[in-house]
Amino acid sequence: MASWLETAGLIESVRLFLREHTPQTYIVGGYLRDQLLGRETRDIDLLVPVNALPLGRQLADHLGGSFVPLDEERGVARIVLKAEGERYLVDLSQMRGDLEADLARRDFTINALAMNLFDPEAHLIDPYGGQHDLKERVVRALSKEAFEDDPLRLLRGVRLAGELGFRVESRTEEWMRRHASLIITVSPERSRDELCKILALEGSGASLRYLQRTGILIAALPELKEIKHSLDTLESLESTLPTLREWPSFSHLLSHLGQPTAGDRSRLMLLKLTALLHHLGQADKHPPSKALDTSSLGRVLRRLRFATLEVRLGQRIALGNPLAWPLTLKTPAPLDLYRFFRETKGAGVEALLLSLADRLATLKGDISSPEWQGHLTSTRVILSGYFGEEREWIFPPTLLTGNDLQRRFHLEPGPLVGHLLEAVREAQVEGKVRSREEALKLVEEVLLRERTD
Numbered sequence: 001m002a003s004w005l006e007t008a009g010l011i012e013s014v015r016l017f018l019r020e021h022t023p024q025t026y027i028v029g030g031y032l033r034d035q036l037l038g039r040e041t042r043d044i045d046l047l048v049p050v051n052a053l054p055l056g057r058q059l060a061d062h063l064g065g066s067f068v069p070l071d072e073e074r075g076v077a078r079i080v081l082k083a084e085g086e087r088y089l090v091d092l093s094q095m096r097g098d099l100e101a102d103l104a105r106r107d108f109t110i111n112a113l114a115m116n117l118f119d120p121e122a123h124l125i126d127p128y129g130g131q132h133d134l135k136e137r138v139v140r141a142l143s144k145e146a147f148e149d150d151p152l153r154l155l156r157g158v159r160l161a162g163e164l165g166f167r168v169e170s171r172t173e174e175w176m177r178r179h180a181s182l183i184i185t186v187s188p189e190r191s192r193d194e195l196c197k198i199l200a201l202e203g204s205g206a207s208l209r210y211l212q213r214t215g216i217l218i219a220a221l222p223e224l225k226e227i228k229h230s231l232d233t234l235e236s237l238e239s240t241l242p243t244l245r246e247w248p249s250f251s252h253l254l255s256h257l258g259q260p261t262a263g264d265r266s267r268l269m270l271l272k273l274t275a276l277l278h279h280l281g282q283a284d285k286h287p288p289s290k291a292l293d294t295s296s297l298g299r300v301l302r303r304l305r306f307a308t309l310e311v312r313l314g315q316r317i318a319l320g321n322p323l324a325w326p327l328t329l330k331t332p333a334p335l336d337l338y339r340f341f342r343e344t345k346g347a348g349v350e351a352l353l354l355s356l357a358d359r360l361a362t363l364k365g366d367i368s369s370p371e372w373q374g375h376l377t378s379t380r381v382i383l384s385g386y387f388g389e390e391r392e393w394i395f396p397p398t399l400l401t402g403n404d405l406q407r408r409f410h411l412e413p414g415p416l417v418g419h420l421l422e423a424v425r426e427a428q429v430e431g432k433v434r435s436r437e438e439a440l441k442l443v444e445e446v447l448l449r450e451r452t453d
Contacts, residue, residue: 007042010063010081010088014046015117017062021055022048025117026099029106032113032124036134037164042088047102047114052094053077059090100127107153108160108172109133109140133169140169147175151182154216155194162198162207173214180215191220192304196265199272205235208276223280223300229361234275236365237357240376243367247380252387256349262307270310271350273301274317275357294318313347320344320351321358328355328378334393337382338429341394349386352379396428399439408440409447420446 011027018025026047034041048055053069056077060067065081065088075094080087095102103112109130116122124131133140139161147153154176161168168176183191198207211217212227224230244250257268280296294315301311323340332340341348356372356379363369386394402417411417420443427433427442 007040007044007088010090011044011117013063014044014059014090017059018046018048018055019118021058022051024049026114026125027117028093028103028114029111032115033110033130033134036113036131042086044088044090046090046092046117047095047099048092049095051075052092056092059092063090065090099125103127104142105149106142107146107150108157109142110138110160112142137164137166138169139164139166139172141172141175144175144178147179147182151179152186152190152194154180154183155191155198155211155220158207158210158214158216159194159198159201161210162201162204168210176216177214180219183216183219188303188305192306193263195220195273195304196269199269199276200266203238204272205231205238208234221277221300223277223296226279229279230276232361232365233278233354233357234272236360237272237275237353239365239367240353240357240360243376244380247384249384249387253349253383256387261310261313265310267313267350270314271317271353274314274350275354277314278318278321278354278358280318313350316345316347317350317354320347321354324348324352324355325359327352327382328375331378332382334390334429335426337385337390338394338396338426341386349383352382355379393429396425399428399433399436400424400443405443409443416450 015025027044028047029045031041031044052075053072056069056079057067059065060079063079063081065079068078068080070076070078070091074096077092079090079092081090082088096105099114103114103125104127106112109128110133111130112126112128113130114125116125128142129140139157141147141153141157157168157172157176160166198204198211201207208217209231211220212231218224218227244253247253257266257271259267261267261270274297277297277300280294280300297318298311298315301314306314320340320343323343327336327340344351356375359375360367360372363372366372385391400421402413402421405411405417405420406413423446424433424439424442427439433439433442
């Protein structure tokens with residue numbers, strides 16, 4: 001197994017292996033682009049003349065990584081490597097025609113760059129002006145056929161512009177508008193992954209507004225018939241998070257939002273997507289109605305092949321939004337907080353942030369509004385309790401289990417056991433029960449009332 005702990009070491013390991021197995025290899029695309037921009041990257045794209053798939057499998061075994069055949073018909077393989085908590089990707093593609101012809105089939109000029117991997121004095125190969133466009137900070141398609149060949153490039157071009165702080169060249173934008181409807185031909189998984197990369201950007205709202213102006217967003221998410229409030233809410237969310245930066249529990253909040261949901265996706269990314277889709281299934285009411293139907297939101301997430309856990313989490317965030325609004329109107333009692341986090345089933349933090357962003361959007365971004373300032377203060381207090389010493393109000397320690405109740409009171413498994421356990425937990429939150437003995441006494445009293453009634 002090769003030894004490497006950084007991208008430079010990985011490239012050297014790849015170079016030594018491939019020199020023994022193929023006469024020619026070019027490093028191409030994003031790695032070279034990012035090197036020229038001085039950006040760190042852990043993704044390496046390689047071009048080989050033949051046998052990309054078997055070479056990829058052998059290289060994965062050599063490096064101790066996972067082999068993924070991305071496109072067996074075109075000969076594209078991926079190797080996924082992990083070291084010290086970092087993930088590295090090595091993609092091998094089979095050359096189509098000569099090098100220049102292969103580069104011409106790529107998406108954007110800034111990705112149509114190549115260098116001979118085996119030549120230590122190799123110069124950069126740039127037949128289409130990628131270096132010039134890097135200097136000009138422009139995303140330029142190689143041709144209008146770029147979007148016909150792979151419509152996912154409609155999303156990728158906007159993502160690259162947002163990620164690099166570039167602008168989309170005017171003729172490229174015209175081609176994107178013309179071909180916007182083709183995005184529906186892309187597989188749901190590929191569209192999902194590219195949308196998630198856009199949402200993962202800081203200030204992703206600007207990229208989504210660009211997608212909306214070019215018609216690509218509605219083509220990709222036709223459910224977004226009324227888009228203005230959705231985009232306002234997303235941008236409000238992105239502007240709200242920095243206002244919490246000086247708050248003592250901010251690091252805990254970031255850690256929570258950074259938790260993975262599936263693949264490379266995080267709770268923050270899913271929160272941003274839910275902010276974009278949260279209004280589906282309800283009338284445009286503010287505060288939002290508690291009678292929210294999240295089935296439309298669930299259908300969108302399932303259509304895009306999100307994991308079941310993510311579908312449920314997105315729906316719970318949306319359902320928690322109307323529950324969060326009244327909590328911010330006054331200082332909530334411990335029991336109110338307990339019930340809120342119980343009903344949101346693990347999505348309470350995200351629901352509070354969504355409600356904060358939703359309210360700011362309804363106030364047209366007026367952060368000086370007393371209404372929003374009050375909401376912000378209340379949200380900070382609630383989240384401080386969630387991440388701080390008051391956490392036991394929200395998650396009281398277990399004094400009794402269902403088995404305890406069944407044995408002690410000769411009960412059958414069923415709703416009554418759940419009802420009794422919930423009565424104990426609520427009494428704990430209110431400070432009425434502090435020990436196992438007090439919990440058992442409360443259960444006796446509840447059972448007596450139930451039998452008397």
